[in-house]
Amino acid sequence: MEFLSGVPQHHTYEEAAHLMEALPSLRPIVVQSLLEKCRSVKVKRLFLHLATACQHSWVLKLDRSSIDLGKGIRQIEAKGYLDKQHLIYVPTEPLGDPYVKDLL
Known part of the structure; x- marks a missing residue:
């Protein structure tokens, strides 16, 4: 989550997407706790x-x-795609990542 706080100032959306792709086995209890304690809505x-x-x-x-x-x-990007479920604007063209393009 600390990495995500640097998007888009220090890290790209694509870098964040690749990092998230590598996390298929996180424990929900740990993620839940971290999300509840995190202060950044973004x-x-x-x-x-x-x-x-x-x-x-x-x-x-x-x-x-x-x-x-x-x-x-x-x-994350002013002229991006609005993810209506999470109410966040993200890039419309994530440079070829098929799993992200599925959201568009």
């Missing part, structure tokens, strides 16, 4: 967006009602 929404895009099975086991996702819309 990081939590981006994390959930990418995890959902990667279709990780542990995402379905999270209790989203206990994760504060704030109000309003956040953005």
Whole structure:
């Protein structure tokens, strides 16, 4: 999640997507705890967006009602695609990553 706090200032959306793709076996209990303690709404929404895009099975086991996702819309890219589930604007062309393009 610390890595995601640097998107897009220090890291690209594509780098974050590749990192998330490499995390198929996270423990839902640990992820739940981290998301509940995280103070950045942007990081939590981006994390959930990418995890959902990667279709990780542990995402379905999270209790989203206990994760504060704030109000309003956040953005990684101003003229991007609005992920309506997570209320975050992300790039429309993630440079060929098929699992991310499925969201568009």
